[in-house]
Amino acid sequence: MKDIEHLLRVAVIFLASITVFLVVRAVVKPESYGKIGRYRAEALDDSKALPVRYAGQKECGPCHKAQVKEKAGSSHSGVSCESCHGALAAHVAAPKGAKPAKPAEAEMRRFCLRCHEASVSKPAKFPVQDGTKHNPDMACGMCHKPHAPKI
């Protein structure tokens, strides 16, 4: 008996540690952890439930038919409404409540040139202008309508 006493002592320590581990694990582990993979399955629902701020292009057409049609036939056809007017999911939900942003006339040059300022880094085919030389004192909108910019 004396010979295996030290073995028994170690075995008891091991068993106790394993029990403590299992108890702690059962208490600490979130319920949905491991249901799909090594993560909380509920985290997926959290990610899915986040609010949407940008409504998407197709939401604009039903109310703003004329503008959407004008834009669709222009060189800005690939630019979505929210690209210039900002996030509009709130406006879609309550059209009278949240109003879309619109670059002010004084702001217009800076805003348009953010895309159209000449730069060696831009693709060769993209239409650009040197803002310091191209009618520097005029707002872009005086000649170019934003929804159909070609004159």
Place this chain on the structure above:
Amino acid sequence: MRELPRRDFLKLTASALLTAAAAALAAPAAWAEKFYREPPWRRKKPYWGFGVDIEKCIGCARCVDACKTENDVPREPFYFRTWVERYIIRKDNEIKIDAPNGGLDGYPPVADPETVAKSFFVPKLCNLCESSPCVQVCPVGATFKTEDGVVLIDKKYCIGCRYCIQACPYGTRYFHPVLQVADKCSVCYHRLKRGMVTACVEVCPTGARMVGDLSDPESNVTKFRENNKVQTLKANMGTEPKLVYKGLDKEVR
């Protein structure tokens, strides 16, 4: 113990070998499945991928702005889920990379444009790694790859240890100063699940960005990968990104 006659020993060995060979032929070794390199989107549906056409990017940073709005990313100039880098490669091989405020403030004019060999914009975001270093290092399983191939963060479970931030080879993670957890591009998972495109894709005026289902042979991203010569960033890291670039220069890191 009885001695085994030579004849019996040979018979036994031969039959054992034959049985093993027959078994191997009948069922192609199951362990080989582990090394089979079939892309996961052959089996899983949907499976999200991303495409960026560098030749179309004009560096307007509408994507950066939209991303910050959609995902409540802090407005300070060092927190980004996506940002746009400008590369300027001079004829004497000097390379300059800048992205003032992620591109949101515009880029200063290039000095001495005649000495520039080439210059272009590179939008950066989560590379959607198939084997993600960030997922591997998370000690609590708070960052994970979903069944549809997106790497997400469980913000309620993250302990804020920042291991994932230093593990990402693309630097696409940051530490959220308010929530005190790691944060990263989720490819607007909440939008994808509602059948919408990501906020950055929605506002991109030139169509330089696209998001789509890799398991659909007709999807935009599948076609983009088939019809163009595409590349991933840091392929040598073995992360197998599902974000591919068209027109990627070798100097891009």
